[in-house]
Amino acid sequence: MSKTSRTSITMPASAKKGAIIEIRAIAQHDMESGFRYTESGKAIARDIIRMFTCTYNDIEVFKMDFYPGMGANPLVIFTTVATETGTLEFKWSGDDGYEAINQAHITVS
Amino acid sequence: MDLDFSFQPHRRRWLGRFQKLSLLAIGAWFSPLTAFAKKEDATKAIQDISGGKPVQEGKVSLVIPPLVENGNLVVLKVSVESPMTATNYVKAIHVIAEGNPLPNIFTAYLTPRSGTASITTRVRLADSQTVWAIAQMNDGSFWSGHAETLVTLSACTELV
Numbered sequence: 001m002s003k004t005s006r007t008s009i010t011m012p013a014s015a016k017k018g019a020i021i022e023i024r025a026i027a028q029h030d031m032e033s034g035f036r037y038t039e040s041g042k043a044i045a046r047d048i049i050r051m052f053t054c055t056y057n058d059i060e061v062f063k064m065d066f067y068p069g070m071g072a073n074p075l076v077i078f079t080t081v082a083t084e085t086g087t088l089e090f091k092w093s094g095d096d097g098y099e100a101i102n103q104a105h106i107t108v109s
Numbered sequence: 110m111d112l113d114f115s116f117q118p119h120r121r122r123w124l125g126r127f128q129k130l131s132l133l134a135i136g137a138w139f140s141p142l143t144a145f146a147k148k149e150d151a152t153k154a155i156q157d158i159s160g161g162k163p164v165q166e167g168k169v170s171l172v173i174p175p176l177v178e179n180g181n182l183v184v185l186k187v188s189v190e191s192p193m194t195a196t197n198y199v200k201a202i203h204v205i206a207e208g209n210p211l212p213n214i215f216t217a218y219l220t221p222r223s224g225t226a227s228i229t230t231r232v233r234l235a236d237s238q239t240v241w242a243i244a245q246m247n248d249g250s251f252w253s254g255h256a257e258t259l260v261t262l263s264a265c266t267e268l269v
Contacts, residue, residue: 062217069232070214078228
């Protein structure tokens with residue numbers, strides 16, 4: 001897997017203060033489990049995303065640890081409370097120096 | 110003497126049969142299934158999470174399809190009953206699969222700012238099995254929920 005890859009965030013661009021918003025975060029990644037073998041019987045090394053974090057104006061609101069049991073191209077749907085206008089930053093990090101960062105802006109009224 | 114000679118081959122045949130049977134039994138014991146985590150592994154993973162504290166049943170609802178055609182991508186939804194206030198919230202949700210080579214699937218860390226304790230994701234399931242979700246509350250208590258599923262095509266172990 002390359003050092004970084006495509007990611008995508010789906011969330012509302014604006015919300016009322018105190019509303020619960022749903023965030024969908026997906027990263028393109030094979031999530032090679034480390035339990036598979038090639039036809040010649042060689043084990044394929046594990047190569048997965050280990051951690052996903054979401055910060056809201058630099059305050060961490062959600063974190064998740066991934067294990068090989070996560071499917072390829074991991075999709076996570078979670079919620080957070082819209083507290084203030086600002087930026088949400090999403091960060092994936094994993095094996096072999098993999099790192100991907102994505103941002104989304106939200107206007108809270 | 111005559112009798113002995115007629116019985117001996119029978120005895121040999123029976124011995125041979127028993128040998129084959131025992132080999133079969135040993136073969137079954139070492140089948141690839143033993144490479145997967147067993148219930149004990151899952152119980153141990155749950156104990157590691159709870160640190161030996163009792164895990165009560167309830168509050169957690171885990172939704173996976175009861176019949177899965179392909180174990181490579183299974184939609185899993187876990188939600189915990191909680192007001193998610195600063196004084197009463199879910200700290201973490203752990204998902205454990207009994208039949209996977211590694212029982213842990215993911216751990217999600219929540220805060221009161223999460224609003225709800227509800228997470229949807231896609232996981233791999235290696236076999237028909239029971240999947241457990243353990244919720245760790247801010248007061249230190251643990252709650253669990255589980256769901257059973259049938260997997261027709263398993264994930265993880267196929268050749269490339």
